[in-house]
Amino acid sequence: MTPEARVAAAIDILDAVLDGAVAEQTLTNWGRAHRFAGSGDRAAIRDHVFDALRRLRSSEWSGQGRTGRRVMLGLLRSRGEDPDGLFTGIGHAPAPLTDEERALPPPLGDAPEPVRLDVQDWVLPRLQASLGDATAPVLDALRDRAPVFLRVNAARTSREAAQSDLAREGIESRPHPLCGTALEVTGHARRVQASAAYRDGLVELQDAASQAAVAALLPYVTGATVLDYCAGGGGKALALAAGGAGRVLAHDVNSGRMSDLPARAERAGCRIDVVARPKGGMDAVLCDAPCSGSGAWRRQPEAKWRLTPHALEDLTRIQDTILDEASPLVRPGGYLAYATCSLLDEENGARIQAFLTRTTGWTEVARQVWTPLDGGDGFFIAVLRRAE
Known part of the structure; x- marks a missing residue:
C-alpha cells in the first residue's frame, strides 16, 4: 500500500x-x-x-x-x-x-486549553486538582505513543540475560529505572510476542509503573498467601509469584478475563490458583480496581473521550464496593492493597480516605503515585494493614 x-x-x-x-x-x-x-x-x-x-x-x-x-x-x-x-x-x-x-x-x-491538551473540558479541572503544576506536562505526555515495556521473570532469569536473549532475535531494549524487572523495548517491538524469550516465559508485556506498583507491595507479602482480587489477565498475580510471594490466588468477577492465566503461569514456571469464591484468612489481598484508566490513556485513547461524569461516579462506587468486599478476606495483621491506573484523586486517595472513615481497624502504611512523567503509565497504590 x-x-x-x-x-x-x-x-x-x-x-x-x-x-x-x-x-x-x-x-x-x-x-x-x-x-x-x-x-x-x-x-x-x-x-x-x-x-x-x-x-x-x-x-x-x-x-x-x-x-x-x-x-x-x-x-x-x-x-x-x-x-x-x-x-x-x-x-x-x-x-x-x-x-x-x-x-x-x-x-x-x-x-482553548483543553483542546491544546487533548482532554475533555470537564475532566481538566479534576486533573488539575489531582496533579497541580504537573497537569499540562502529564497530559502532553499522554498525547504520544506509550513505550513498550517488558517484565523480566525474575524467577527464571536476570534482566541482563533477558536483554541478551532478546538482542539475539533482533529486539533492542534497555533497563528502565522505574523497576528492577523492567526493560523498555527500543527496537522491533512487534517481534516480542514471536520471540523465544516471550514464548519461554522469560519476559511478559507489562507497563513499568505496573511493575513498580507490585514491587512496592512485595516487602509486605514475601512468602505470604496473596489474593489478586481483581486479577483480569493476571499480570500482577504473575509478577507477585515471580517476585517472591508465597501462594498466589487469582479471582475476578468476570472469570473469562482469566482464561489465559493458567497457560501464562505454566509458561512462566509458576503456580497461580484461580478461585471462584475466595475465602478469608489471606495474608494479603490486592485490589487492582476498575478505573477510568486515565493514567493509560495513551494506550487506550478512546477511553479518554468516552468517560463521563456519571461513569466516573459509577466507578468510584464500584471501587468502594470492592474495598468493602475484599477487606474481610484479610486476616488480622494482614495487608490490603488498593491500586488503579488512574491519575484522578477521586479514584485514588479519596477512596482510601472514604474506606478508612467508614471502616475501623485499618491503618495506611504505604502509598506511591506514578505519572507518565516517570516514564510508565500513571499508577497509584496504597497499602493498608489490618489491626491484630
Whole structure:
C-alpha cells in the first residue's frame, strides 16, 4: 500500500470509531476484509488511527471538523506535514483538498486549553486538582505513543540475560529505572510476542509503573498467601509469584478475563490458583480496581473521550464496593492493597480516605503515585494493614 492509501484507510476506520465503533475491533475487521494489506501496512494504519485518537480534540480543531478526513487532515497539519502530498485523489489516495480545506486557519491558533491538551473540558479541572503544576506536562505526555515495556521473570532469569536473549532475535531494549524487572523495548517491538524469550516465559508485556506498583507491595507479602482480587489477565498475580510471594490466588468477577492465566503461569514456571469464591484468612489481598484508566490513556485513547461524569461516579462506587468486599478476606495483621491506573484523586486517595472513615481497624502504611512523567503509565497504590 502507498502512504496515501494508508491515510485513506485510516480515515475510513476513524469514521467508524467516531460513530461509536471500537478501534481495536474495527482495525481487526478492516485487516480481515483487506488481506492484501501486509503487516507493515496494518501497523502503519493502526499508528495513524491511534495517533489521531490520542490527539482527537486538537486534530479536530486543526482540521475544523469531526470526521475521519478532517481529523486526519488536522493531525497532519499539526505535525507540520503537507497534506497536499497525501490527499491527491490518485489511485487509493483520499480526494484532493478543497479550497476550503487549503484555507484553514493555522493549527490550534487560539484554541482553548483543553483542546491544546487533548482532554475533555470537564475532566481538566479534576486533573488539575489531582496533579497541580504537573497537569499540562502529564497530559502532553499522554498525547504520544506509550513505550513498550517488558517484565523480566525474575524467577527464571536476570534482566541482563533477558536483554541478551532478546538482542539475539533482533529486539533492542534497555533497563528502565522505574523497576528492577523492567526493560523498555527500543527496537522491533512487534517481534516480542514471536520471540523465544516471550514464548519461554522469560519476559511478559507489562507497563513499568505496573511493575513498580507490585514491587512496592512485595516487602509486605514475601512468602505470604496473596489474593489478586481483581486479577483480569493476571499480570500482577504473575509478577507477585515471580517476585517472591508465597501462594498466589487469582479471582475476578468476570472469570473469562482469566482464561489465559493458567497457560501464562505454566509458561512462566509458576503456580497461580484461580478461585471462584475466595475465602478469608489471606495474608494479603490486592485490589487492582476498575478505573477510568486515565493514567493509560495513551494506550487506550478512546477511553479518554468516552468517560463521563456519571461513569466516573459509577466507578468510584464500584471501587468502594470492592474495598468493602475484599477487606474481610484479610486476616488480622494482614495487608490490603488498593491500586488503579488512574491519575484522578477521586479514584485514588479519596477512596482510601472514604474506606478508612467508614471502616475501623485499618491503618495506611504505604502509598506511591506514578505519572507518565516517570516514564510508565500513571499508577497509584496504597497499602493498608489490618489491626491484630
